[in-house]
Structure formats: C-alpha cells, structure tokens
Amino acid sequence: MISAELFCDELEERGFTVASGVPCSFFGGPIALLSRTPGKYVPAANEGAALATAAGVALSGGRGYVMLQNSGLGNLVNPLTSLVMTYHIPVLTFVSLRGWPNPEDDEPQHEVMGRVTEPMLDMLGLPHWILRADADADHFTGILRDAEAALAAGQAPFVLVEKGAVGKAHTVVDETEQLRLDSADVVRLVSDLAAGDPIIATTGYTGRELFGIDDRPRNFYMQGSMGHAAALALGVALGRPSQTVVALDGDGAVLMHMGTLSAIGDHGPENLVHIVLDNGIHESTGGQRTTSSGTRIEEVALATGYRTAFRCDSMGRLRSRFDAARNSPGPHLLLVPTARRNGSIPPRATDTHSPQAINERFTTALG
Ligand SMILES: Cc1ncc(C[n+]2csc(CCOP(=O)(O)OP(=O)(O)O)c2C)c(N)n1
Structure with missing residues (x-):
C-alpha cells in the first residue's frame, strides 16, 4: 500500500494540480487530503463531468x-471517447477495481464491471496499469512515469486501483450545525406512512x-x-398511475443525474413522491x-415543474407534507436534511435476497 500523502504529493510534484x-471508498484518503485545500479537488456531479473538468484544466x-x-x-465513456480521445486532451484517470479479482468478494452490482473494466480499456485501445494492493512507492512512481509518457504521446492513460492500494486519511468533517434529522427515523417514518406504496430506494x-x-x-x-432511483420510480409511476410511488433518494445521487428532475417535472406523474x-x-x-449545500434541490424541482417541493426539517413537518403529497396530485419532492449516521449500518439487502429475487417479489407485490 502507498500512503494517501504519497499519492497526492507525487502527482502534485509532476504538475497535476487539480x-x-x-468518490469510491478506495480513494477516500486522497480525496480527504485534497479537500483540505480549496480548489484542489472538484467534487463532480458524475464521472463524465469529472473527466470533462480535468480536460478543461488541460486545455x-x-x-x-x-x-x-x-x-x-x-x-465517463462518452466524454472519454468524444472529447478526450478525439481532441487528444491529456488527462490521467484512476479507476478503482470493485468486483475484481474475485466478484464473489464484492456486492453483486459490481460483478459485471469488475469483469469488464480492463477489457473495456483494451477495446478502447487505452494504456493502463494496475496499482496493486502491495504496491510500494517505486512501483507507483514507475506507473506515473509510464503514464506521463502516454500523456506526452497524446494517449489517455488509466491506472486501475486495487482495494487497499492507497491508504486512508482523516476526513475533516464540517460541523456546521443545521437542523438535521436522524436518517433512520426518517426512513422509518416514510416506510410507515407509505403503508402499501412501493418504495424505490437509492x-x-x-x-x-x-x-x-x-x-x-x-x-x-x-x-x-x-x-437513477428517481427515473426508475418515474417508470413505475407511469406503469401504475393509480398507485402512489415513492422514490427515496440521496443528495449525491440526485446531483449525479439532476436532469431527471426536469424529466419528472416535464412528464408530471401525479402519483410520484420523491x-x-x-x-x-x-x-x-x-x-x-457533495455540492448540495449550495444547491436548493427543492427549488430546482419546483423550477422544473414538480407540483410541490418542500424542505422538511422536523419529523412533524415531514409527516404532514408526506400525507398531503400522497393525497394530492404530484409530482412532489420532499427534501429532508439528515445528519451523518452514527452507529452500525444495516447489512445489504443482497446479503439476504438476490437482485433477481428483489425484482420478482417487487413485481409480484405490485400485482
Ligand atoms: C456511477 C457511480 N459512481 C460512484 C458510485 C459509488 N457510490 C456508491 S454510494 C455513493 C454515495 C451516494 O451519495 P448520496 O446519494 O448522497 O447518499 P449517501 O451515501 O450520503 O447516503 C457513491 C459515490 C456508484 N455506486 N456509482
């Protein structure tokens, strides 16, 4: 393993300043370190935007x-192929290897990408190296030297990063106290109030x-x-117009594909509560x-055509707004400021049910 400090310092010494x-937890260390200095790390909405931003830095x-x-x-593939590769813009990309080398050691949603990450890069003709869990500083600097040569040759180099290859760093927590609710209380209340409604959880x-x-x-x-939870819920809501459908989303997830708010606002499913x-x-x-502190997601939702959108910073408000949303035509968005979780996180659903079983029992429950 190399330390997060070494990872960031080696790149900075070579002139990689942005x-x-x-995030992937594999990069928790470098992101935590870089985030301590404003301007060094741009939290992108999605991976394609991250690549385009780095390409802009290169331009x-x-x-x-x-x-x-x-x-x-x-x-990332779209701006990779259309922008970075086509315009020959030198950008270095680090990709974590989830679901690899043994997919059974990881969650089922990583199985396919674990298997095809390297073949995909091969198909695209991109140079790549693996930063192994037991890599030391020499190995890392050797990879960076090779990657720099590829950049100089107008290629888009990739470094594939194994679990445990880069060390951790302490995350500085922003303690600015807003009124924030306990997410488990919120989820429990929503699950109670949603009674027999389908819930699509991010x-x-x-x-x-x-x-x-x-x-x-x-x-x-x-x-x-x-x-994509909200888009999936939109599809379910369209297929079941007489049934209230609940999308339970996260701020990072909404920001990643925020255009979906516009699609929902435009389509106007009356039975969707987001x-x-x-x-x-x-x-x-x-x-x-995430960048949600500077983005009023509920105002964006209203601007795209949601019928109502509210910030609910008390359990009472969430209860009354949810009841009102269920009983009036939507789409509705309820934004709930929640606190960082403490205590243990429950296991994954797929530890108990296979993804296919989740699909089948959901479809059967919908009738
Ligand atoms: C396309 C994609 N990029 C990155 C990830 C890794 N990832 C899994 S959960 C998650 C964070 C989601 O953030 P948010 O929606 O705010 O929910 P929170 O984790 O705070 O509950 C990330 C980045 C992923 N699963 N898929």
Missing part, C-alpha cells in the same frame, strides 16, 4: 486527473437502512445505478462532501 471525481495549460469507481466508467446506506428497518416485498433496493435525504455528503463511500 483533481476531480466521484488551460494545467494538468488534471480524475478518480472514480469502475461502476461509473459508463458515465444505492448505498439509504437502501440498507430501509432494508434493516422494514424489509417488505414492495421495497426495491437499487444497489448501484447511482442517480424524497431526498440530504446529508451533504457521499456517506456510503466515506463522507466526501
């Missing part, structure tokens, strides 16, 4: 790099919390596919900050 990305004469989880490689801790609190067949735990647990961080990957 990083961008979407301006600087050097940028990107860090992402391989589950987000699909989000990836990470939120779905786990719902599973731990109240595992019912009408819950769809969306492990992976970050940012709840966003806004803790201001990507908590499931270690607590890296």
